[in-house]
């Protein structure tokens with residue numbers, strides 16, 4: 001009896017103990033998905049994602065991040081990159097998204113700037129950081145833009161210079177070295193220190209301006225292959241931001257690494273790889289610099305990166321593997337080297353073994369739960385049709401959420417909703433990647 005009472009007491013205690021602040025699920029919405037082209041599709045409507053399609057996702061999201069606003073090169077003002085879509089009366093997607101707060105009152109909707117969507121005169125991201133007047137113009141216009149459309153804050157997805165792609169083994173060394181150079185799009189930043197200081201100042205100024213408004217949040221998104229240790233002065237900015245989104249993926253991409261494919265977003269370092277190019281290493285930088293773990297959110301990509309396997313690719317499919325440039329564009333996303341999760345999942349099955357269709361992709365899971373899933377299809381006798389894909393699926397998304405939980409992190413972000421299976425074509429469930437991540441937090 002005593003034992004029973006003690007047991008019931010414990011249960012009561014467990015129930016009464018308030019849970020630590022609930023985990024964040026930060027959902028990115030790429031506004032470009034709205035205008036995704038759909039020629040050639042049998043079901044045109046499947047390509048385009050309407051804001052209404054977001055509804056089934058939003059009960060799982062704590063934050064919705066609208067991607068992306070940009071910077072006007074001459075004035076340094078923060079502006080919509082597509083006013084017709086974002087603001088004008090016909091679509092007014094800014095307002096449509098912030099209006100979701102009526103139905104989901106806990107939801108915070110942030111307006112993100114940058115995110116690699118702002119490609120005109122990219123040098124402006126550096127120049128702005130060098131000029132106090134430019135920063136002021138940016139901050140004032142940004143806060144106004146967010147406030148006018150009912151956003152709960154701003155996310156800075158700053159377009160800093162990228163880490164140069166590195167060789168990860170020497171076999172193909174000398175040949176590929178020459179080729180890589182011609183693909184190199186990375187600018188070397190000769191004013192790193194100045195840009196680090198400028199960004200700290202920008203965060204401080206943005207926070208001060210947002211503080212004048214009620215309940216406005218500030219977050220930062222560290223874009224893939226930005227070296228955070230160069231640009232993010234953690235002790236100086238961490239108390240000013242509510243969330244740090246680490247887009248710890250795209251460590252290998254067909255445009256950066258056209259001749260060699262590898263896991264795009266491993267949680268831990270696979271053997272013989274650069275020790276900095278994985279989720280755990282990205283997280284450690286922030287934690288060891290003193291960031292409270294609950295501000296850190298790790299990004300889960302809802303797409304895969306694809307490369308062409310050719311006659312020289314190792315037939316085992318095991319990465320790192322020799323490949324020959326980006327894989328073919330998908331029917332919906334229409335971008336070489338990129339497939340959304342539903343596009344990949346369609347390739348994993350070919351139920352009718354239809355004539356003329358390529359054989360399905362062989363999926364290789366990772367029992368260690370450390371590196372991720374990949375799929376591949378060997379080229380045919382004419383060296384055609386080979387494909388190698390590194391991607392996130394509901395299982396690996398769940399593993400990332402489990403990792404976040406084990407480290408007491410703030411949660412996960414889903415980048416982005418339009419490339420998750422928002423129609424439920426794979427398994428019947430809408431947003432399977434988002435759901436899997438949410439359930440493991």
Ligand SMILES: *[C@@H]1O[C@H](CO)[C@@H](O)[C@H](O)[C@H]1NC(C)=O
Pocket residue numbers: 163227228229230276277
């Ligand atoms: C990032 O910068 C630090 C400090 O300059 C450097 O030690 C590190 O190697 C860089 N990381 C990568 C992945 O290049």
